[in-house]
Amino acid sequence: MLPLRLALIVSALSPGVVLAAELNLQPPVTSVARSIYDLHTLLLYITVAIVVIVFSVMFYAIIRHRKSAGRSAKQFHENTTVEIIWTAIPLLILVGMAWPATQAILAQKSTRGEDMTVKVTGYQWKWQYDYLDDGVAFMSHLTTPRDGTLKTAGGPYLLEVDEPLVVPTGKKVRLLLTANDVIHSWWVPALGVKQDAIPGYVRDTWFKVDKPGVYRGQCAELCGKDHGFMPIVVDARSPEDYQQWLAAKKVAAAAKAEDPNKVWTLPELMARGEKVYLQNCVACHMANGAGVPGTFPALAGSKIATTDKPGHIDMVLNGSKKNAAMAAWGKQLSDTEIAAVISYERNAWGNNTGDAVQPKDIKAARGGKV
Amino acid sequence: MQGHGTAAGEESAAQQTRYFVPPPSRWPLVGAVALFCIGLGAAFALNGMLLGPLSLGAGVAILVWMLVGWFRDVIRESRAGSYRAREDMSFRWGMGWFIFSEVMFFAAFFGALYYVRVIALPELGDETHKLLWPDFNPAWPLQTAPGIDAVYQAMGAWGLPAINTAILLSSGGTLTWAHWGMIEGKRSQLAWGLGITVLLGMLFLSLQAYEYHHALSELGLSFASGAYGMTFYMMTGFHGMHVLVGTLILAVIWVRVLRGHFSEHNHFAFEAAAWYWHFVDVVWLLLFVFVYWL
Amino acid sequence: MNIADGTQVASHIQHDKPRGLARWLFATNHKDIGTLYLWFSFAMFISGGVMALGIRAELFSPGLQFWQPELFNQLTTLHGLVMVFGAIMPAFTGLANWMLPLMIGAPDMAFARMNNWSFWLLPPAALLLMISFWVPGGAAAAGWTLYAPLSTQGGMGTDLTIFAIHILGVSSIMGAINIVVTVLNLRAPGMTLMKMPMFAWASLITAYLIIAVMPVLAGVVTMVLTDRHFGTHFFNAAGGGDPVMYQHIFWFFGHPEVYIMALPAFGIVSQVIPTFARKPLFGYTSMVYATSSIAILSFMVWAHHMFTTGMPATAQLFFMYATMLIAVPTGVKVFNWVATMWEGAMTFETPMLFAIGFVMLFTIGGLSGVILSVAAVDIQLQDTYYVVAHFHYVLVAGALFSLFSAVYYWFPKMTGKMYSEKLGQLHFWWSLVWFNITFFPMHFLGLAGMPRRIPDYALQFTDFNAIASVGAFMFGFGQLIFFYNMVRSIRHGQPAPQKPWEGANTLEWAIATPAPYHSFVVAPQLEVGDNGVILEMKGGEHH
Ligand code: HEA
Numbered sequence A: 001m002l003p004l005r006l007a008l009i010v011s012a013l014s015p016g017v018v019l020a021a022e023l024n025l026q027p028p029v030t031s032v033a034r035s036i037y038d039l040h041t042l043l044l045y046i047t048v049a050i051v052v053i054v055f056s057v058m059f060y061a062i063i064r065h066r067k068s069a070g071r072s073a074k075q076f077h078e079n080t081t082v083e084i085i086w087t088a089i090p091l092l093i094l095v096g097m098a099w100p101a102t103q104a105i106l107a108q109k110s111t112r113g114e115d116m117t118v119k120v121t122g123y124q125w126k127w128q129y130d131y132l133d134d135g136v137a138f139m140s141h142l143t144t145p146r147d148g149t150l151k152t153a154g155g156p157y158l159l160e161v162d163e164p165l166v167v168p169t170g171k172k173v174r175l176l177l178t179a180n181d182v183i184h185s186w187w188v189p190a191l192g193v194k195q196d197a198i199p200g201y202v203r204d205t206w207f208k209v210d211k212p213g214v215y216r217g218q219c220a221e222l223c224g225k226d227h228g229f230m231p232i233v234v235d236a237r238s239p240e241d242y243q244q245w246l247a248a249k250k251v252a253a254a255a256k257a258e259d260p261n262k263v264w265t266l267p268e269l270m271a272r273g274e275k276v277y278l279q280n281c282v283a284c285h286m287a288n289g290a291g292v293p294g295t296f297p298a299l300a301g302s303k304i305a306t307t308d309k310p311g312h313i314d315m316v317l318n319g320s321k322k323n324a325a326m327a328a329w330g331k332q333l334s335d336t337e338i339a340a341v342i343s344y345e346r347n348a349w350g351n352n353t354g355d356a357v358q359p360k361d362i363k364a365a366r367g368g369k370v
Numbered sequence B: 001m002q003g004h005g006t007a008a009g010e011e012s013a014a015q016q017t018r019y020f021v022p023p024p025s026r027w028p029l030v031g032a033v034a035l036f037c038i039g040l041g042a043a044f045a046l047n048g049m050l051l052g053p054l055s056l057g058a059g060v061a062i063l064v065w066m067l068v069g070w071f072r073d074v075i076r077e078s079r080a081g082s083y084r085a086r087e088d089m090s091f092r093w094g095m096g097w098f099i100f101s102e103v104m105f106f107a108a109f110f111g112a113l114y115y116v117r118v119i120a121l122p123e124l125g126d127e128t129h130k131l132l133w134p135d136f137n138p139a140w141p142l143q144t145a146p147g148i149d150a151v152y153q154a155m156g157a158w159g160l161p162a163i164n165t166a167i168l169l170s171s172g173g174t175l176t177w178a179h180w181g182m183i184e185g186k187r188s189q190l191a192w193g194l195g196i197t198v199l200l201g202m203l204f205l206s207l208q209a210y211e212y213h214h215a216l217s218e219l220g221l222s223f224a225s226g227a228y229g230m231t232f233y234m235m236t237g238f239h240g241m242h243v244l245v246g247t248l249i250l251a252v253i254w255v256r257v258l259r260g261h262f263s264e265h266n267h268f269a270f271e272a273a274a275w276y277w278h279f280v281d282v283v284w285l286l287l288f289v290f291v292y293w294l
Numbered sequence C: 001m002n003i004a005d006g007t008q009v010a011s012h013i014q015h016d017k018p019r020g021l022a023r024w025l026f027a028t029n030h031k032d033i034g035t036l037y038l039w040f041s042f043a044m045f046i047s048g049g050v051m052a053l054g055i056r057a058e059l060f061s062p063g064l065q066f067w068q069p070e071l072f073n074q075l076t077t078l079h080g081l082v083m084v085f086g087a088i089m090p091a092f093t094g095l096a097n098w099m100l101p102l103m104i105g106a107p108d109m110a111f112a113r114m115n116n117w118s119f120w121l122l123p124p125a126a127l128l129l130m131i132s133f134w135v136p137g138g139a140a141a142a143g144w145t146l147y148a149p150l151s152t153q154g155g156m157g158t159d160l161t162i163f164a165i166h167i168l169g170v171s172s173i174m175g176a177i178n179i180v181v182t183v184l185n186l187r188a189p190g191m192t193l194m195k196m197p198m199f200a201w202a203s204l205i206t207a208y209l210i211i212a213v214m215p216v217l218a219g220v221v222t223m224v225l226t227d228r229h230f231g232t233h234f235f236n237a238a239g240g241g242d243p244v245m246y247q248h249i250f251w252f253f254g255h256p257e258v259y260i261m262a263l264p265a266f267g268i269v270s271q272v273i274p275t276f277a278r279k280p281l282f283g284y285t286s287m288v289y290a291t292s293s294i295a296i297l298s299f300m301v302w303a304h305h306m307f308t309t310g311m312p313a314t315a316q317l318f319f320m321y322a323t324m325l326i327a328v329p330t331g332v333k334v335f336n337w338v339a340t341m342w343e344g345a346m347t348f349e350t351p352m353l354f355a356i357g358f359v360m361l362f363t364i365g366g367l368s369g370v371i372l373s374v375a376a377v378d379i380q381l382q383d384t385y386y387v388v389a390h391f392h393y394v395l396v397a398g399a400l401f402s403l404f405s406a407v408y409y410w411f412p413k414m415t416g417k418m419y420s421e422k423l424g425q426l427h428f429w430w431s432l433v434w435f436n437i438t439f440f441p442m443h444f445l446g447l448a449g450m451p452r453r454i455p456d457y458a459l460q461f462t463d464f465n466a467i468a469s470v471g472a473f474m475f476g477f478g479q480l481i482f483f484y485n486m487v488r489s490i491r492h493g494q495p496a497p498q499k500p501w502e503g504a505n506t507l508e509w510a511i512a513t514p515a516p517y518h519s520f521v522v523a524p525q526l527e528v529g530d531n532g533v534i535l536e537m538k539g540g541e542h543h
């Protein structure tokens, strides 16, 4: 039954990718990834050779030196010469491994001399990309629907995002990584980059992609419930295409900037708020506002979301003092977005308070601070 | 049995053909129940559940019962002469390795102190980290922290802490003096030396309690005061707990001395307590240097 | 007998074998306590195994079938904790309890009463872990490594886990002190340190590692506890702490911990292979030195678990070189075992099969460890299924197989019965085959880019996951054969002779089968060869 269902799903989705058994590291597209690939191949050969030699000797003994083959045991049990030999040979092998490894590490670690810098921030459970040189910033969310159907939003299952990290080929991109809540790890196998993003600290790494293409990876450090649902997509384009994309992005950002003094109607706020909620809050508080009992509180019918309006604004803006999981969203969301999501929470799921929180309320709550 | 060069000499080693193995005992099981109640109770209490304090209290009570009962058995066995050279050697090894485990426990916290001071804080204050913490200045002792608004003061080394150092050092001296009394059979020197040591231990604890009060109310220094506050309280706090335990042990030994337990040659319980006390002493010296002074 | 009444005890070991439940609850006999340890660890192995099957069931195919992600993470976390602290470590302590006094001619463990406490602290700790599944928020879900600050976020299950770890720490430290003191102080005359069995050496050095690192683990989880509830900032940059500091302290414990699970296995295999090769252990002295070097090196390599945290190149290089170096003494051991087989007269009873299986699969796991130790390559493999494959090769085919070998090997001495050789052989071949089917494909998954600790995965990983899941269920089923064999043989097995293995010549085989309840009440005079081989024995008293 299950295998059959599986086979159906598999062939329906992406027949080519799935059935080709993947046995090795992904094809590298950077010099670092290539050095890792080659180094791994070398190590594999060496270790397979060790296995073959050691096991051959052992199996020869097992087959020939058995009692049922009429052997009687020789009683020797010491030989300093062989002991020295089999201490020295592995040492030499290790030196042979360490030499190319050292060079590869030094190359991986030379992060400076960059052409551009992107700040990457890990959030539970999405990535933020901040093009420090160009003032473009956006969040990158998983787009695969989470209803268990294995349907995708048009890309590979679980490895598709709404906004990939777009980079130019042939340019050294330096990443500055940090995180907002817990440790995440930014990993794209084809680039040969895996770097933990540590809350409160900045770490750096780099890559220079050779050829245009879309390269996929995912978060590689257990970061809570949706650790498995935190993909990374890098879209490498030729420098010209990249410049076009960048220009378009800047225009779009300017157009999107909303008038913070606009007064919104409740239905407008609700519509906008639902979007914000589904992008940011749904992972913990769930689509029906019921939360996860014991871990993430319900908002449907909660005291804060039905009565204490200032408390609600404070919670969303500044986060929880008690539990770091509830982040200070003021740092990530605009006044409009916060106003909208609070209005949404105060009116959805039977929380019919009728409250319409306006962007200016949020601005006031921030006390001028951003 | 074979002579492992035990101090007790040939006669007792030859006498001893059998190693003392205690009869079945209920205390270990009682102790297990106690720790279960404590673990469960503490977890529930920390999460504001009613069951918590009840279970915690019950656990502590059972633990005390167990300790009293277990040590009573041990003392009786010792009085009955069950422990001879080889058992004595086991106790010595055992106590030594136990203290080694304590050393490693403190090492974890000294390691943490070293790490925040030498690695974490300088990093948080470096050029790259201006991106996240533009105003942070990592000078030690830390008066504030990257993301903490409250300002607090560090504890100076040369007031109370220096006095406490003197107290603990002299308590080490009085204890050694008492030990000489034990070895030379001078019972009153033993009793006085031990009694004074216990008093010095209590004095140390009172002064430390006062110091905490001062730190909390006047310096604004709490457990939550960043890297300085957390290491300060954690390390001096665990040390203080060890002083408390050591004082209790010495007090019990003192009572036993008054009751005429122990002889010139046979007093390992006393020595074990003394080892422990000296260990706690040495930890304090390190604390004085690394937590208060440098 | 009034068990609390100390006045009776002056007359040494007069108390005879107690009966009924009291025998187990109040035990001070190393054999009874050893038996308790072994059964407990088997129960934990089953519990941890059932959790593993939960993991494998979910991963059989893509999509979420059985568990929500949060429960999946709890299963992974508790599977790791239960297997490490509940199954493998207690099993080794139990074996040391059972066999050490017999192998070195001691009357019992040095602290027989404390020994009982070491054991009886385990069930409460296990209970706290199991209870945590049912409290609000569920069990700890930050992985067995409990990395902060993820572990500072969790619910009260995390607190229960922390306290369970404290209790486990107390238990294993006391157990280890007992082992160290027994080996150092209670050897029979003639059983010198440089002659005693490798198993005793391995237990001694392991116990030393436990005493050195369990307190460090207790310390670091205590910091997590105060970060959670008392406002400290050990692992929070806002207060000047550092999440990475958690990893440094944890792995200062964690790496020696993996050798705590490997060294006793080396000891067991060093007893079993000579017995069935009918040849003395090759290079006994170098084995002792190799074991010690591994222990010492194990304190200097911890950051190889942290190559992706972003440490400076110099640190990466140091930890890489130090880690690679461990391959040398471990290689010496492997070569010595092979040399012991060479020119022997081998037979292949179940203990020997498991020992050979151990040597093969542990070597494979060790070599994948060396590949991981190369920091440049580890960048791709860290936190992937390649690591999962590596450590199951050293833990399941390593630690667990060695335990099976030991249990079959000493079963006759412990119970006085023979196990069924036929079922034993079946258990071995079954386990060997399905083990590899389960865990070998995980290397490919890791290389191809599948992260560990995820409940759902991209579709290109489907095939190998399905294979691994089928393998896991079949492997688990095979353990029922073992269980059946043990229970049936204890009840109805053939009586075992004093020395069922022709080539066995350490001290435990020189006394009656089953071992008398109080063995070596009076120590024998011994003349001993390398690896605890008894050349001559005079005197000794049992009852
Ligand atoms: C019994 C337990 C055990 C043992 C013995 C080992 C042994 C080794 N381990 Fe393993 N390891 C684990 C249990 C163990 N490990 C666990 C549980 C984890 C994961 C923890 C977690 O994250 O949850 C882990 C993770 C782990 C990592 C981190 C991976 C990552 O997360 O990125 C690394 C990296 O260096 C590593 C390396 C090694 C090495 C080099 C050895 C060496 O000791 C191996 C030495 C043996 C040999 C090399 C084979 C025999 C030798 C020869 C035949 C001689 C010739 C050989 C050469 C010349 C190479 N291990």
Ligand code: HEA
Binding pocket: C045, C046, C047, C048, C049, C050, C052, C053, C055, C056, C076, C077, C079, C080, C081, C083, C084, C088, C142, C143, C144, C145, C388, C392, C395, C396, C400, C438, C452, C453, C454, C472, C473, C474, C475, C476, C477, C479, C480
């Ligand atoms: C210490 C020893 C140890 C042992 C023995 C095992 C045994 C097994 N482990 Fe492992 N495992 C770890 C230690 C161990 N593990 C650790 C430390 C981790 C890391 C955790 C973390 O990431 O934090 C881990 C993680 C881990 C993962 C990765 C989880 C993840 O990343 O999300 C997986 C996945 O397949 C796995 C599988 C298995 C399987 C199938 C077995 C099998 O060998 C189990 C076999 C046993 C049984 C199945 C039970 C006995 C039999 C019965 C009950 C009979 C009934 C059976 C049937 C009805 C079929 N383990």
Ligand code: CUA
Binding pocket: A122, A123, A125, A183, A184, A185, A219, A220, A221, A222, A223, A224, A226, A227, A228, A230
């Ligand atoms: Cu983010 Cu895992």
Ligand SMILES: [Cu+2]
Binding pocket: C254, C255, C258, C301, C302, C304, C305
């Ligand atoms: Cu390691």
